[in-house]
Amino acid sequence: MLLVQIIANGVLLGGLYGLMALGLALVWGVLNIVNLAHGAFIMLGGYAVFWLFDLAGVDPFLGLVPAMLGMFVFGYLVQRYLLNLVVRSALLNTLLITFGLDVVLTYMAQLLFSADFRTINPSYAGSSLAILGITLPLARLAAFGMALFLAGLVWLLLNATQLGRMIRATAQNLVAARLYGVDPRHLYALTFGIGAALAGAAGGLYGMVAQVTPYVGASLTAKSFVIAIIGGLENPFGVVLGGVVIGIAESLAALTIGSTFTDMISFGLLVLVLVLRPARKLRAA
Amino acid sequence: MKRLLTWAVVAACTVLLAAVPWLGDEVTLQFGINALLFAVLAQGWNIIGGYTGYASFGNSVFYGLGTYGVAIAMAQFNLPFGVGIVIGVMLAVVFAVALGLPILRLRGPYFAIASLGLSAAMGAVFSNLDIAGANIGLILPLARNDTMFYELSLALLAVATLSVAWIAASRFGRGLIAIREDEDAAGVMGVNTTLYKILALVISAFFTAIAGGIHAYWITFVDPAGAFDSTLNVRMIIMAVFGGPGTVFGPVIGAFLLSAVYEMLANSISTAAALVFGLVIVVAVLFMPKGLMDLGWGFRRMGLRYLLHNLRRSRL
Numbered sequence: 001m002l003l004v005q006i007i008a009n010g011v012l013l014g015g016l017y018g019l020m021a022l023g024l025a026l027v028w029g030v031l032n033i034v035n036l037a038h039g040a041f042i043m044l045g046g047y048a049v050f051w052l053f054d055l056a057g058v059d060p061f062l063g064l065v066p067a068m069l070g071m072f073v074f075g076y077l078v079q080r081y082l083l084n085l086v087v088r089s090a091l092l093n094t095l096l097i098t099f100g101l102d103v104v105l106t107y108m109a110q111l112l113f114s115a116d117f118r119t120i121n122p123s124y125a126g127s128s129l130a131i132l133g134i135t136l137p138l139a140r141l142a143a144f145g146m147a148l149f150l151a152g153l154v155w156l157l158l159n160a161t162q163l164g165r166m167i168r169a170t171a172q173n174l175v176a177a178r179l180y181g182v183d184p185r186h187l188y189a190l191t192f193g194i195g196a197a198l199a200g201a202a203g204g205l206y207g208m209v210a211q212v213t214p215y216v217g218a219s220l221t222a223k224s225f226v227i228a229i230i231g232g233l234e235n236p237f238g239v240v241l242g243g244v245v246i247g248i249a250e251s252l253a254a255l256t257i258g259s260t261f262t263d264m265i266s267f268g269l270l271v272l273v274l275v276l277r278p279a280r281k282l283r284a285a
Numbered sequence: 286m287k288r289l290l291t292w293a294v295v296a297a298c299t300v301l302l303a304a305v306p307w308l309g310d311e312v313t314l315q316f317g318i319n320a321l322l323f324a325v326l327a328q329g330w331n332i333i334g335g336y337t338g339y340a341s342f343g344n345s346v347f348y349g350l351g352t353y354g355v356a357i358a359m360a361q362f363n364l365p366f367g368v369g370i371v372i373g374v375m376l377a378v379v380f381a382v383a384l385g386l387p388i389l390r391l392r393g394p395y396f397a398i399a400s401l402g403l404s405a406a407m408g409a410v411f412s413n414l415d416i417a418g419a420n421i422g423l424i425l426p427l428a429r430n431d432t433m434f435y436e437l438s439l440a441l442l443a444v445a446t447l448s449v450a451w452i453a454a455s456r457f458g459r460g461l462i463a464i465r466e467d468e469d470a471a472g473v474m475g476v477n478t479t480l481y482k483i484l485a486l487v488i489s490a491f492f493t494a495i496a497g498g499i500h501a502y503w504i505t506f507v508d509p510a511g512a513f514d515s516t517l518n519v520r521m522i523i524m525a526v527f528g529g530p531g532t533v534f535g536p537v538i539g540a541f542l543l544s545a546v547y548e549m550l551a552n553s554i555s556t557a558a559a560l561v562f563g564l565v566i567v568v569a570v571l572f573m574p575k576g577l578m579d580l581g582w583g584f585r586r587m588g589l590r591y592l593l594h595n596l597r598r599s600r601l
Contacts, residue, residue: 034394082567089574089599091393092340096526097570099519103563111557185601218516222405225398264409267402274399275387 001133006251008134014247015144016205018240020220021227022151023198029233030171030191033083034091036098038224039217040105041196045071045203046212047109050118060120061142064204068197075196080189087188102217109214117211125208143205147243150201151236157194158236167191226270245269295534302439306432314431316548318503321438322496324540326521327528328445329492334522335530336449336458337485338465339389342518343400344493346384346407347377349512351494353417356507360423361416370498377494378487385483392468401515408513422508425501434503441499442537445492450533452488461485462531527569529576538577574599 024038035041048067052058058066078101086097128137158164169177170187178184206212206220223246231242246266253265305317326348333341354373358364364372388399412420428434452458460481463471472478501507521540528539546565550558572592573580583591 085571085596085600086574087599087601089570092334092522092526092530093570093574093599095340095394095397096523097567099523100563100566100570103566104560107557107560107563111560188601222401226402229395229398258413261409261413264406267406270402271388271399274391274395 002255005134006255007248008136010248010251011244012136012140012144012247013209013251014244015147015240016140016202016209016243017223017227017247018231018243019147019150019198019205020202021224021231021243022154022236022239023195023202024221024224025228025231025233025236025239026154026198027192027195028228030167031079031083031087031188033087033094033098033192034225035192035195036095036221037102037105037217038098038195038199039219039221040102040109041071041075041199041217042203042206042220042224043109043212043214043217044074044105045200046120046207046216047113047118047203048200049204050120050207050212053120053122060122060204060208061146064146064201067200067204071200072193072197074193075199076189076193078196079192080185083192084185084188102221106214106217113214115214117213118207119211120204120207122208137209139208143209146201146205147240150198151240154194154198154236163190223266226266229270230273299439299443303436306435311431314435316544318431318435318438320541320544321435321442322500323521323524323544324537325438325442325445325492325496326517327524327536327540328442328449329489329496330521331449331525331530331532331536332452332461332492333485333489335525335532335536336452336461336465337482339482339486340397340522341400341486341489342397342515342522343384343388343404344489344521345513345515345518346400346404347381347490347493348497348500348517349404349407349411349509350376350380351497352501352507352512353411353423354494355498355501356418356423356425357416359425359502360418366428366498366502369502370495373498374491374494377490381487381490382483385486386479389479389482389486401518404513404515404518408509411513412509417509418507420509422506422511425505425507427505428502431503434499437499438496441492441495446533446537448488448492453533457481457484465531523566526576527566529578532576532578535576535578542577571596 020042023041024035027033027035027038045067048070049060049063052063052066053060082101083094083097086093122139125139128135129141130136156164158168166177166182166187169180170182170184174184203212206216227242227246228239229242230245231239233239246269249265249269250262253262302317306314309317326344329347330341330344333339333344351370351373354376355366355369358369358372359366384403388396388403391399411417417423452461460471460476463474463476464478464481468478497512501512524540524543525536526539527543528537529535543565547558547562550561572595574595580591583594587594
């Protein structure tokens with residue numbers, strides 16, 4: 001029974017992990033930018049939902065909407081007026097500039113919000129659902145459902161809309177997409193904005209199940225990266241599945257060999273996936 | 286003739302730097318040790334990242350192994366410092382070969398992230414090893430001799446830079462550059478790419494581990510979080526790239542300049558120092574994506590237009 005409970009915990013946590021990685025995978029797959037500031041975006045989303053809840057009493061799940069909108073606008077501007085300037089330069093340069101952005105956002109958050117731990121604690125935070133002897137915390141269950149819902153939206157966006165076709169075309173061949181009338185500057189910014197909005201949503205949900213501090217960004221970026229690689233970049237549900245795999249692996253590792261090994265397990269899985277399947281096609285949204 | 290002049294200037298600078306313990310005060314000396322060790326790390330990264338084009342985020346593992354080699358030898362077995370350095374270097378070199386074989390097959394961001402993952406994993410391994418003091422860490426015997434640490438660091442930097450200069454001029458270095466520019470083509474031309482890449486990683490690991498060992502003995506304390514700190518890795522990359530990756534002196538200049546900038550910022554606006562540091566990185570990538578060395582060269586050719594030229598070349 002304990003084992004089932006642990007796996008259930010892992011699945012719920014993994015859904016959230018998957019949502020965290022979704023924005024990173026989208027941006028990486030389409031723009032070929034590995035956004036090292038992704039974790040900082042998640043952190044900003046967490047703060048946005050926290051302050052909406054703390055100052056204005058907005059329910060955190062409702063608060064996700066303005067947080068996502070705000071992060072979308074922020075992401076659009078960052079890509080349009082900053083990252084578009086270095087998109088064609090070497091990989092290391094896009095890594096460095098997003099790392100610089102990560103540092104700026106982290107310390108800006110520290111100056112503005114202080115280094116205190118923040119948790120979003122709505123009235124229903126403590127309640128849980130018991131099915132067949134397994135306890136499912138309500139907030140985590142709702143976060144999991146939200147992650148699946150947003151993954152579905154991204155799938156619909158990519159596969160059933162004109163914008164999605166433009167995004168996929170750009171990912172496959174930038175020059176050809178340009179010839180067919182896609183404005184890549186605008187489209188890159190839109191895609192990056194969507195990625196940032198997803199990070200914002202993940203941040204709000206993260207704030208309900210864990211503590212938000214200005215410094216959570218770096219470790220969340222690393223985790224998102226691992227999940228994006230394990231899940232692949234082509235399918236949003238694949239990314240969520242990758243998150244679930246990592247969530248279960250971490251929960252099991254914490255149970256059997258101690259929680260200090262959780263990072264080792266996820267990165268060990270990553271290296272294994274990379275070495276065993278190096279030639280895998282990752283760049284096809 | 287020009288090359289002779291360059292080396293004369295470098296030799297003069299080295300002599301000047303070697304005299305710092307007798308000219309400057311204690312604070313300068315401590316800043317100097319840090320800056321010199323960072324320059325060694327940047328130079329070590331330069332070999333695998335700058336010349337070979339493999340953006341390693343795992344060099345902090347070699348640093349950590351060097352650190353722990355010295356710490357375990359001195360704190361647990363009462364061995365002298367030199368033996369500790371040898372143990373640390375051996376650990377790092379063995380690890381570089383064992384690791385290089387699987388992960389140097391990966392390219393681009395995949396190599397970067399696999400090496401990042403390994404550095405995170407190593408921290409976890411050492412925080413569970415009793416001989417390494419587990420989570421608590423190890424305390425080394427105290428050696429109050431900053432002058433010695435300073436001259437050791439300077440000597441190490443000199444050897445590392447000379448080695449890079451030799452690599453840059455040798456057939457081996459040409460092979461590494463060929464791998465960076467086009468690995469498949471290099472292979473077809475007869476470069477033994479696997480051997481070259483592993484050798485580059487081993488040389489990089491060698492210098493990085495010694496720097497870690499010196500640092501451990503200097504601060505006399507070692508713990509997993511400090512020894513396998515991945516931000517350290519990011520810092521050495523930034524310094525190397527800021528100065529000019531794939532050049533002999535760029536990483537050293539980058540490390541000195543950024544260390545000085547960071548020190549000044551930390552003194553004047555302590556809380557916002559890191560923030561401004563981040564802005565410096567962003568602006569540097571925008572306007573001089575090839576580093577300071579290329580900036581100097583570009584300025585002589587086209588003046589201020591060089592900055593705009595860089596922007597135009599890499600924007601969408």
